[in-house]
Amino acid sequence: MTELIYLEDPYVKEFKAKVEDIRGNEVFLSRTAFYPGGGGQPADSGTLKFSRGNARVISVNRESLGHVTEGELPEIGEEITGIIDWDRRYKIMRTHTAVHVLSGVAYQEFGVIITGNQLYEGRARLDLSFDSMTRELAEEIVEKSNEIIGKNLKVKWYFIPKDEFLNNPKLMRVNPKLYEKYDRIRVVEIEGFDIQADGGTHVKRLREIGKITLEKYQSKGKKNKRIYITLEEQK
Numbered sequence: 001m002t003e004l005i006y007l008e009d010p011y012v013k014e015f016k017a018k019v020e021d022i023r024g025n026e027v028f029l030s031r032t033a034f035y036p037g038g039g040g041q042p043a044d045s046g047t048l049k050f051s052r053g054n055a056r057v058i059s060v061n062r063e064s065l066g067h068v069t070e071g072e073l074p075e076i077g078e079e080i081t082g083i084i085d086w087d088r089r090y091k092i093m094r095t096h097t098a099v100h101v102l103s104g105v106a107y108q109e110f111g112v113i114i115t116g117n118q119l120y121e122g123r124a125r126l127d128l129s130f131d132s133m134t135r136e137l138a139e140e141i142v143e144k145s146n147e148i149i150g151k152n153l154k155v156k157w158y159f160i161p162k163d164e165f166l167n168n169p170k171l172m173r174v175n176p177k178l179y180e181k182y183d184r185i186r187v188v189e190i191e192g193f194d195i196q197a198d199g200g201t202h203v204k205r206l207r208e209i210g211k212i213t214l215e216k217y218q219s220k221g222k223k224n225k226r227i228y229i230t231l232e233e234q235k
């Protein structure tokens, strides 16, 4: 089992690990800080450095946790240094946390749930279960989200037992079937604001997100309205 460093500490940019196996161009490590993708968050890219050279990590196999590489390959048993493409990942972390704020506002203020999302670097698309959407409504959600960000609330992540998860109506905003295979559920909490089941990487304080701006909105069916947001560049 690969130890997943990013679940505890998403700010790890560089780590040491042992090469446990190599299958084709997939490198398996004893531990990794590379996010393998999932929940709308793309897999990390980066570099593996080892005695004979470097490999580019272009993706991570979500099922096997193999690091999909290009270039030279390390040897099984050797120690490598993994380096995440941090600028990209940090933008994605900020964007991911922004989506939590937006979906928290949508849920608390308007009683709708998020039914899908896709995260990019500093940009995201989210699907919300609204019957109808107007420019004003989309702007209002973004504005209220920016107010929450302005409070600079703390973000925490931890595991809870599955029973506790299934019996907490605040958390059960998703299909319980999705969680059948887990014994414990990782949750991400924005203190005093929102809590969600989630396996991704987030920033520790809301202010790190910066400012959200509405890019556009679209209707994607009767109970599905899509919003595109971008984050203002940070200096």
Ligand SMILES: [Zn+2]
Pocket: 096, 097, 100, 188, 198, 199, 200, 201, 202
């Ligand atoms: Zn999340």
